[in-house]
Amino acid sequence: MTTQEKLVGYRRDPDSHPPLDSPEYRSTALRHPTQPLTLLPHRLTEITGPLLGPGRVGELDHDLTRQHAGEPIGQRIIVYGRVLDGDGRPIPDSLVEIWQANAGGRYRHTGDRWPSPLDPNFDGVGRTLTDADGRYEFVTIKPGAYPWRNHDNAWRPAHIHFSLFGRSFTQRLVTQMYFQDDPLFGQDPIFNSVPEHARSRLISRFDLDRTQPEWALAFEFDIVLRGRDATPLEDDHG
Amino acid sequence: MAELPTTPSQTVGPYLHIGLTWDDGPYVVPEGTPGAVWLRGTVFDGAGQVITDALVETWQADVDGRFDPGWRGFGRSDTRDGGYAIHTVLPGAVPGQAPHIDVSVFARGLLHRVVTRIYFPEHEHSDDPVLASVPPERHDTLIATRTDDGYRFDVRIQGERETVFFDV
Ligand SMILES: [Fe+2]
Numbered sequence: 001m002t003t004q005e006k007l008v009g010y011r012r013d014p015d016s017h018p019p020l021d022s023p024e025y026r027s028t029a030l031r032h033p034t035q036p037l038t039l040l041p042h043r044l045t046e047i048t049g050p051l052l053g054p055g056r057v058g059e060l061d062h063d064l065t066r067q068h069a070g071e072p073i074g075q076r077i078i079v080y081g082r083v084l085d086g087d088g089r090p091i092p093d094s095l096v097e098i099w100q101a102n103a104g105g106r107y108r109h110t111g112d113r114w115p116s117p118l119d120p121n122f123d124g125v126g127r128t129l130t131d132a133d134g135r136y137e138f139v140t141i142k143p144g145a146y147p148w149r150n151h152d153n154a155w156r157p158a159h160i161h162f163s164l165f166g167r168s169f170t171q172r173l174v175t176q177m178y179f180q181d182d183p184l185f186g187q188d189p190i191f192n193s194v195p196e197h198a199r200s201r202l203i204s205r206f207d208l209d210r211t212q213p214e215w216a217l218a219f220e221f222d223i224v225l226r227g228r229d230a231t232p233l234e235d236d237h238g
Numbered sequence: 239m240a241e242l243p244t245t246p247s248q249t250v251g252p253y254l255h256i257g258l259t260w261d262d263g264p265y266v267v268p269e270g271t272p273g274a275v276w277l278r279g280t281v282f283d284g285a286g287q288v289i290t291d292a293l294v295e296t297w298q299a300d301v302d303g304r305f306d307p308g309w310r311g312f313g314r315s316d317t318r319d320g321g322y323a324i325h326t327v328l329p330g331a332v333p334g335q336a337p338h339i340d341v342s343v344f345a346r347g348l349l350h351r352v353v354t355r356i357y358f359p360e361h362e363h364s365d366d367p368v369l370a371s372v373p374p375e376r377h378d379t380l381i382a383t384r385t386d387d388g389y390r391f392d393v394r395i396q397g398e399r400e401t402v403f404f405d406v
Contacts, residue, residue: 011241012405013243013244016243016244016245016246016247017246017247017349017350018246018247018248018349018350019349020348020349020350020352022349025249025347025349027249027346027347028347028348028349029284029347030283030284030285030287030347030395030396031283031284031289031345031346031347031348031395031396032347032348032395032396033352033395033396033400033401033403034284034396034397034400035376035400035402035403037403037404037405038371038372038402038403038404038405039371039404039405040353040368040371040404040405040406041367042406043332043334043335043368044299044305044332044333045297045298045299045305045332045335045338045340046340046406048297048305048311049297049312050297050310050311050312051307052312056260084242085242086241086242086243086244087240087241087242088240088242097257097258098257099253099254099256099257099258107253107256108256109252109253109255109256111252111253111291112252112253123256124256125256125257126257161248161250161251161253161254161257163250163257163258169297169340169342169406170406172295172342172351173244173245173247174247174248174249174250174344174351175245175246175247175248176248176249176251190248190249190349191248193248193349194246194248195246198243198246199246201243201244201245201246202245202246202248223245224242224243224244224245225244225245226244227241227242227244
């Protein structure tokens, strides 16, 4: 984005997001601000954002099953979708980063010590750029559920972490993608921190049409970042 | 066009480093850039404990206060070593505002990023409209302090001297 473009802010979307103070997710207790947030009307710094792409994404970064000599264990899946803004416009050439546990629910991370084996053929990290229509596609394996210590016998439903930049600082989003009908949803305070009406937006859709016969299942996950205000900013200086 | 509801935010969780760490993440500008500084700080929780599973991202104008194509403007650093470190240059003033850096903080336990701004001690702040919207007694939470190799800006998520966070 250049400074010559018309300065237009972004619509606010507080109804979509979890409250920072979500007591059921215990780690929020000491990690949420107690002072009210200060409203920041959008100016130039908020409506611009980094162009991170070319040179940052390797040829096989979108295929998490081909990053080692052998193939990872697990159910091979295609995860694809579009990155759109809140007006339905595709966001092209935008960096999408993902990370996830392996098929047994274990992360390749020194902090993850639960007794489920690492997979020597799986790192669980992927990157890609959206195409001209905002489309992205990853090939990976379905992550397993994993235990954590939030409450008695707590398990995270299977999920893939997603990081999106969009076009502006304001559109930045980090989220998690889930799978339909996960029996662990009911006891997961992270999934349930999202207002009930918005939770379904985090669940990917099984797509039989996009499965590859004798190769991979497919799941569609569209991501919507904030849309623009109808009118330009009053302060022309940004 | 019809309005689409936005995708909800979720926490980065404790394993953010797997997906969000880049070798060149801290380098808004390359080593050796004239005028480059290290911007360092610690992220604290409400009990005053150091948060080591946070990610700090910065976005800023160039030295002339511009966001031209080709300007990276972006830095990211995790805090596993006890703090974050971003190698950058001081931004110029964007028209109508004092020089500033927009900051996102992500962490386990944060279901949505929190956003703050870094201002610098040597600049005039009296005309800045964003600082003007913050009670004067909390301004110091938004102003970095000088160090040997740059600046220090700590983030206090909660509690005493809580950092001012913005609703963007
Ligand atoms: Fe996770």
